[in-house]
Amino acid sequence: MSLRTMAVFAVALVSLAPAASHASLASYSQDFESLVQTDPAALQNDGWLVYGNVYTPAHVFIYGYGAFPAPNPGGGFCAIDAGQGGVPQGAQQLSVYNDYNNLDHANNRLIEANVFREQTISAADVGKTWVFTFDAKLGNLVSPSTAFAFVKTLDPNAGFATTHFVTSDMTTIPTSWGTFPIQLSIFPSMVGQIAQFGFSNTATAYAGSGVFYDNLSWLPLVPTGVTDAPGRERLELRTAAPNPFLTSTRIEYSIARASVADLSVFDITGRRVATLFHGPAEPGSHSVVWRGRSDNGQSAPSGVYQCVLQTVDGRQVRKLVLGR
Structure with missing residues (x-):
């Protein structure tokens, strides 16, 4: 896992969340079992978005596109897959891959594909630590393609510049399932910013880039021993x-x-x-x-x-x- 905190990130994933919204971060979990695999709107109805960035072979930014509602299935970004999991993963999983509909693959340009959800940080979230946890296994990703999972924050008052960026490299994970956590601590300076969590990969010339994900959760970290109201059960x-x-x-x-x-x-x-x-x-x-x-x-x-x-x-x- 790596942590990069910066004032400006070269290309931010443009947010669709209203800048004026100050709803608190909300717990989320998804095992993809209840989503209809053949429904083209299944992922977008669950709040998933996609965004693409295109670079030269020297990693010089050319253009970005999105954010768009996540497709299912198709040649770009993501799809609900089946039969890739064991008992803990169940019947259906999320497959994340590159945007092979982008014709710049044929021009040997680097295509970065991002699949993510987003929420707005409020004052009530300050002091908490949120954890993005997921199961993952390698799909058809081959070199020179790369992939990572991420949690990031964007500042809508600074052109959606990236202010925090925490990643977990997925490029060389095994073809067997493992579980991975990414943590993000919330500070006062982050109130009003957009929190995004999801998956990214970069590929060129139509090289394979797929990674399978399942059992996703976005939850506040609850310290052991925290008490609750009298008479009420607690985690x-x-x-x-x-x-x-x-x-x-x-x-x-x-x-x-x-x-x-x-x-x-x-x-x-x-x-x-x-x-x-x-x-x-x-x-x-x-x-x-x-x-x-x-x-x-x-x-x-x-x-x-x-x-x-x-x-x-x-x-x-x-x-x-x-x-x-």
Whole structure:
């Protein structure tokens, strides 16, 4: 992951959000299972946008185009795909690739394709940290194509200049699924700015650039131990017991309100090892036992793991230590 903070970015993804709007950042999650794969408006109705930039082979900017509602499917930007996931990803995924409808591919120009959602930052968001989390695996991307996921902020009062830009490189990720988080902390200077999160790739001469994404979430980070109103359930991932453990450990957690929840175990590289729970969850206390096995039934090796609980109300993490 890299962090670039700058006063001016060469080309900003032009925002469609009203500059005067000051609605707070809102939680978002999407596993693409409820979207109709054959619906051309499925992604745009879910709030997705696309934007393109074109450069010379020396990376000199030529022109940009957009933002436009995200297409589905077609030769440009993105589509809902099927059959690319395992159990945690379900039947449908998001495929993000270059804009192959742009004829400048034939001129050996660099085409940058961006697929993203956006929201406006308000004063109520100051002091919070938001996390964009997603599953990803490499598709047909080949060199010299590149890809990354991002969270960025744009200042509408400065020509939509990019003020914060946090990325996670997707160019060399495995062809097996992994989970990746990107964090953005909100400061007072960012009030009124546009927050965008999504995916980007650059390709030329029609080279492959595809990456698959799934189980997306945009949530505020909830510190462990934060209390809520008396008598009200709160999001909490409790310490597993026993921990460290040899064969199995019980993990207890609570959900603040009815929502889709995901409780999974990841290794130190961020790869999902085991999905302990994924689906609709009722508010209240829950527990699950992890027997030290991966989703494919194999014994996980000894080591340090992260147990991650994620709902619309936030994300919490606990360390697990497995010994054999």
